[in-house]
Amino acid sequence: MAYLKVKPTPVTVITGYLGAGKTTLLNRILTHKHGKKVAVIVNEFGEIGIDAQLVIDTDEEILEMNNGCICCTVRGDLIRIVNSLMQKRDKFDYLVIETTGLADPAPVIQSFFVDEVMRSHAELDAVVTVVDAKHICHHWDSNEAQEQIAFADVVLINKIDLVSQPQLQELEKRVREINAFAKLYHTQNCNLNIEGILGVKAFDLKNALSIDSNFLEEDAHEHDRSISSVAIAQTGIVDSDKLTNWLNQLTQTQGQNIFRLKGILNVDSEDRRFVFQGIHMLLDGRPGRPWKPGESRKNELVFIGRNLDENQLKQEFRNCLA
């Protein structure tokens, strides 16, 4: 199909390590009255798409990519999805891509320059990186975490409620050592003026090339193979006391290795879905939207971390069923 000759669509790429606040930022973008019709691509590392379910209900076009990391196996998918979106240009005028917490942003940025359709119909507006002020200290040795900051045009140092002022200053210094030029904001729950990140025309190819002069030619990068994900999907009613005990015990004993856990559960047959989130030892659970009539009340959990024991996690979850 022929493409209309129109202005390229601006694209914001949201990156940031696991649990930093990318979906929180995405929800802010989607609820803000900026007058733009936004299409969204959400990419997750686990095989169950929890993120897309946590994005608030909107009329916007939301596309999921769950089969791997956006920067590797599914980069072809990204190009295909963007290409097909470009044929529905009247439906949206802005595109936001949320990458997995384990994505190296370079290959994602690359796609906007190596693919013909993406190059002529989409324009990278900014790479926005969310940094978890509390937990980034556990991940400084991760290439992905560092590259996400290095390639950022805008950095949100988020979760400032969880650190002290001196810790924040120290962190800002560290971020500045990696990226001296990005615009930097301190945020709680990614609360900032959305105009500061959308339509800012901050992306600069010269900057990307100065970080890595080969980046337009490089192929997929190496992931840390000790990091994996475990997905659990199971019907049944979860007993809230057993669940609380299990999660507390799990995060106390394995919190170092569990980078991220999230789930949507059918707890105590409540009318609303129970949504929980974990990052290392920090756990948060709350009721989400009501189950829809006829909706299958499936429990879905995803763990991402180092040296995860899939069988043990599955068995321990089954023990939490009523």
Ligand SMILES: Nc1nc2c(ncn2[C@@H]2O[C@H](COP(=O)(O)OP(=O)(O)OP(=O)(O)O)[C@@H](O)[C@H]2O)c(=O)[nH]1
């Ligand atoms: N205390 C605190 N919690 C926050 C803040 N921002 C986000 N959170 C919480 O952190 C958890 C993770 O937030 P998400 O927005 O899902 O993070 P994410 O980067 O999308 O996570 P992944 O996609 O799994 O990598 C959620 O429980 C949020 O409510 C903040 O500024 N302070």
